[in-house]
Amino acid sequence: MKVVFMGTPDFAVPCLETLTQSRHKVIAVVTQPDRPRNRGQVTFCPVKERALELGIPVLQYEKVSREGVDDIRALNPDVIVTAAFGQMLSCEFLEIAPYGVINVHASLLPKYRGSSPIQWAVINGETETGITIMKTAYKMDSGDIITQKEVAIGEDETAGELFEKLSRAGAPELVKALDLLEDGKATFTPQDESKATYFPMLKKEDGEVDFSLPAHDVVCRIRGFNPWPSAFTSAGGKRIKIFKAAVVEGKGKPGEVIAAERDGITVACGDNAVKITELQPENGKKMSARDYLAGHKITVGTVFGNV
RNA sequence: CGCGGGGUAGAGCAGUCGGUAGCUCAUCGGGCUCAUAACCCGAAGGUCGUGAGGUUCAAGUCCCACCCCCGCAA
Numbered sequence: 001m002k003v004v005f006m007g008t009p010d011f012a013v014p015c016l017e018t019l020t021q022s023r024h025k026v027i028a029v030v031t032q033p034d035r036p037r038n039r040g041q042v043t044f045c046p047v048k049e050r051a052l053e054l055g056i057p058v059l060q061y062e063k064v065s066r067e068g069v070d071d072i073r074a075l076n077p078d079v080i081v082t083a084a085f086g087q088m089l090s091c092e093f094l095e096i097a098p099y100g101v102i103n104v105h106a107s108l109l110p111k112y113r114g115s116s117p118i119q120w121a122v123i124n125g126e127t128e129t130g131i132t133i134m135k136t137a138y139k140m141d142s143g144d145i146i147t148q149k150e151v152a153i154g155e156d157e158t159a160g161e162l163f164e165k166l167s168r169a170g171a172p173e174l175v176k177a178l179d180l181l182e183d184g185k186a187t188f189t190p191q192d193e194s195k196a197t198y199f200p201m202l203k204k205e206d207g208e209v210d211f212s213l214p215a216h217d218v219v220c221r222i223r224g225f226n227p228w229p230s231a232f233t234s235a236g237g238k239r240i241k242i243f244k245a246a247v248v249e250g251k252g253k254p255g256e257v258i259a260a261e262r263d264g265i266t267v268a269c270g271d272n273a274v275k276i277t278e279l280q281p282e283n284g285k286k287m288s289a290r291d292y293l294a295g296h297k298i299t300v301g302t303v304f305g306n307v
Numbered sequence: 308c309g310c311g312g313g314g315u316a317g318a319g320c321a322g323u324c325g326g327u328a329g330c331u332c333a334u335c336g337g338g339c340u341c342a343u344a345a346c347c348c349g350a351a352g353g354u355c356g357u358g359a360g361g362u363u364c365a366a367g368u369c370c371c372a373c374c375c376c377c378g379c380a381a
Contacts, residue, residue, distance in 0.1 A: 036381080039309095204379095239378075262332080262344070283312040283378050287319070294332045295320030 001078035001099070001182050005056075006030040006064070010046045011167045012083035015104055017050065018171035019081070024178055026056055028075055030068065032086050033060045065090035072096055079181065081174065082136065086115075091138050099181050101136035104174050106166045108132060108148055110196035113141035118166060119159045120199040123224035125216070127153050129162070131170040133177040135188060142196075144188035146177045156246070158226040204229040211254040211305055215247040215272035222274075230280075233304040240304075243286060244278035257302040264289045267304055 001024045005016050008031045020026050029051035034044055043049070051058050061068040064087055072080070072093075079099035082089075084106075094101050107117035108130040114120070121129040130150040137143035151169050153162055180186035207225045209218060209232065222245050225231040230241045233255075250266055250273025252258045259266035264275035280286040281296065292298075 039377090241378090280377090283376095284319090285377065290332075291319045294318065295330090297320095297331095 001025070001178060002027050002076065003178070004028050004030060004072055004075060004077040004080045004097070005047075005051075005083075006080065006085040007047045007083040008032045008045045008086050009084050011106070011163060011170075012047050012085070012104075013050050014167050014171040015081070015083045015174050016047060016054075018175055019178075020054055020056070022175045022178070024175070024182075026054075027077060028057045028059055028072070030059045030061065030064055030072070030085070033062055061087075063087060065093040069093055069096065079178065081178075083170065083174070088140070089136065089138075094136060094138065102146070102174070102177060102181070103134055103136045103141075103143065104170045105132045105134065105141055106130075106163075106170065108150065109134060109141060109145060110191040110193065112199060113196060114199040115201040116199060118162055119202050119224045121224075122153065122157065122159045122162060123221050125220045127155075129153055129166070131166055131173050133170075133173050134191075140198075142191060142193075144190050146180065146186050146188060147173050149173050156223070158223045158244075160227040202229060207231045209233045209242060209305065211267060211274075212270040215269040215274050218269050218274050219245050219247050235298070235302060235304050238282045240282065241280040241286075242276055242278075243280065245274040245276045248273050248275045253303070255303045255305040257298060257300055257304065260293060260298045260300060260302075262290045262293070265293070265298060 003019060003024050003026050005019060005026050006029070007013075007016060016026065016029065029047060031045050031048045031051075034048075037043070044052070048058050048060070059068060059071060064072075069092060073096050077097045080097045080101045081104070082101060083104040089101060105117065106129070107113075107121060108128075109132040112120055112129070118129070128150055130148055132145055133147045134141075134143040134145045149169055151162075151165055177186065202225070207229045209221065211218060211233075213221075222231040222242050226243050230243065232239055232241045234240060246264075248266060250258050250268055252268030252273065254268055254270050256268045257265060258268050258273060259275075264277040265279075266273050266275045277289050278286065279289060279292055281292065
């Protein structure tokens with residue numbers, strides 16, 4: 001089938017690549033516009049970069065449903081595929097291709113609808129999530145399911161690691177779904193609305209660690225926010241990002257440092273404590289707690305958070 | 308021209324008023340210990356991001372240019 005592929009971040013890249021190696025043909029790629037980057041070199045989004053390498057034409061629109069309809073209709077695609085594209089699509093847009101729009105979603109729908117399903121699954125301490133390939137309906141992530149694949153979440157897995165796993169798992173599922181569609185063997189299973197859950201997009205400020213929560217919850221949040229937007233707290237007026245931590249025994253006022261040793265900085269939580277093993281100081285690079293302590297004086301009794 | 312911080316031993320940092328550098332950890336050697344990631348003693352390791360740039364008797368420290376890294380904001 002002739003496919004128009006729409007996606008933006010790293011997550012979508014394996015889908016695009018696998019698609020180009022399948023029997024289907026990607027005739028164009030649509031991504032979000034290049035955002036102005038002030039610091040460092042301006043780079044295209046991962047999908048655009050890969051598409052250019054593969055020699056596939058790239059289209060970019062602020063609102064594809066408004067500005068891109070005619071262009072895409074003119075390409076005469078059999079199906080349009082989206083993977084972490086990042087824009088809502090209009091009803092008109094959904095009708096452009098005969099097979100409509102097929103979406104790759106990183107959760108087992110109807111659970112975890114919304115734009116940050118991977119992080120939320122980790123934050124909530126889930127042990128399993130997955131990939132859903134569905135036909136896109138107008139209402140966010142509510143379309144009929146074509147295929148699903150479960151993926152286990154490791155106990156210490158970060159959202160970033162899970163991202164990669166799901167991204168790799170999603171690519172073959174997508175091809176499978178397109179094959180089924182083309183062969184007329186696809187089934188469309190409606191979602192059970194009563195079981196639907198929705199989680200909003202993660203915001204940067206949501207990453208502030210609340211040490212009054214139980215240690216387990218704190219760790220899940222730290223895992224879920226790693227690597228983006230990253231969990232953080234503050235000490236001495238400086239912001240510190242926290243990337244890795246584990247639950248340990250300990251008691252103290254929430255946020256209080258109860259140990260600062262080579263293997264980690266232990267901070268008391270609402271219940272038990274967390275040992276921080278990887279962090280990043282303001283203006284610094286990500287480093288182990290051990291390296292951090294070599295040059296920063298963190299003493300027992302220091303309180304993190306609430307500046 | 309969005310705001311700001313930084314590039315000093317392998318790593319993380321300090322270096323006050325300009326006078327050729329210091330701390331913690333790691334490394335190597337030795338010691339102590341039943342033992343140890345612990346402790347004690349000692350050693351090695353740096354042309355201080357780049358420019359045979361500017362100011363100066365003298366620059367890590369001040370000025371200029373460039374490169375790279377990072378935080379915030381988008």
